[in-house]
Amino acid sequence: MxxxxxxxxxxxxxxxxxxxxxxxxxxxxxxxxxxxxxxxxxxxxxxxxxxxxxxxxxxxxxxxxxxxxxxxxxxxxxxxxxxxxxxxxxxxxxxxxxxHLDVPLADVVGVAVVPPRLPVIAVCADVRDPGNAGTVVRCADAAGASAVVLAGDAVDLHNPKTVRASVGSVFHLPVALERDPAAAVAALRDAGYQVLAADGGGELDLFAAEPLLSRPTAWLFGNEAWGLPSELAALADERITIPMLGAAESLNLATAAAVCLYASTRAMIRA
The missing domain is CATH 3.30.1330.30 (Ribosomal protein L30/S12)
Structure with missing residues (x-):
C-alpha cells in the first residue's frame, strides 16, 4: 500500500x-x-x-x-x-x-413530486449563516419537503459549515440557487404553489392557518437578523406568524422553519 x-x-x-x-x-x-x-x-x-x-x-x-x-x-x-x-x-x-450539487430553479418547480416527498418547498431569502442554512436543509429533508431554494444574497451552499450542519441532507434533496427572491416567488406561484411567508408580524397564526396547509406550499423564510423585507413578504399569499405562548419573543430561523415545515407535513398526511 x-x-x-x-x-x-x-x-x-x-x-x-x-x-x-x-x-x-x-x-x-x-x-x-x-x-x-x-x-x-x-x-x-x-x-x-x-x-x-x-x-x-x-x-x-x-x-x-x-x-x-x-x-x-x-x-x-x-x-x-x-x-x-x-x-x-x-x-x-x-x-x-x-x-457542486445546486440545481436550476426550474428543476424544483413544475416538477412532479414523488412520494414519500411532499409538495413543500423551503425558500430561504438572504440567509447568511451557514449553520442555519444547513439546518434548514436538514429540517426540510426530515419533514419530507421536495426541495430548498436559497434566494438572494445567500450563504454558499457548499461552505463546509453548511454541508456539515445539514448532516448529509444536502445530498438527499435538490437545492436551487436564485439571485432574485421575487423571481423565485413568481416561479413557484406559476407552478401552482401557494406562497406562505413566515413572518412575526403576520396576520394569520400558524394554528389558524392549518386548513391552508394541505395545498402545495412554498414557505418563505427571511434573514436571521432582520427577517423578511416588507416588499418580499407582501408577495406572499399569506403572512403566517408562529404563536408565542410563553415569554420568548421569537424563534431562531432553523427552529421556525422546522415548525412550519412539519405543520405542512402534518396537514398533508391528514388530508
Missing part, C-alpha cells in the same frame, strides 16, 4: 484550496467532511471526485470506502494533511472532494 500523502503533496494542496469560496466557484467542487457527509456524497452518482482518508479512518470505515465506485478513488493522507483538509476542530479522518 502506498504511504499516506503529506500536507505538502500537490493534490492535497489543491483540495485544501476548496476552503475558499472563490476556488469552489471556479472549480465547481467542494469538500464534504466526515463519515456522514462522505456516505451521503457516495450515494449520489458522479458526485465524488476523490476521498481522502487517514489510515485509521480507512480501517474504521472500510465498509463505507469499500463501496466507493472506481470513479471515486480513496487516497490515504497523514494526520497533518487531514487537519488541513478538514474544517472540524477534531477531524474524523474522512474528507471527499465533491462536484
Amino acid at each position: 502506498d504511504a499516506p500523502l503529506s500536507a505538502g503533496n500537490a493534490r492535497v494542496k489543491e483540495a485544501r484550496k476548496l476552503h475558499r469560496r472563490s476556488a469552489r466557484s471556479e472549480r465547481r467542487c467542494f469538500l464534504a467532511d466526515g463519515p456522514k457527509a462522505v456516505e451521503g456524497a457516495l450515494d449520489v452518482p458522479g458526485c465524488v471526485v476523490e476521498v481522502f482518508a487517514t489510515p485509521r479512518a480507512a480501517t474504521e470505515h472500510a465498509a463505507l470506502l469499500g463501496a466507493a465506485p472506481v470513479t471515486a478513488p480513496v487516497t490515504l493522507v497523514d494526520d497533518r494533511a487531514m487537519a488541513g483538509l478538514s474544517d472540524s476542530v477534531t477531524p474524523a479522518g474522512l474528507v471527499a472532494v465533491c462536484r
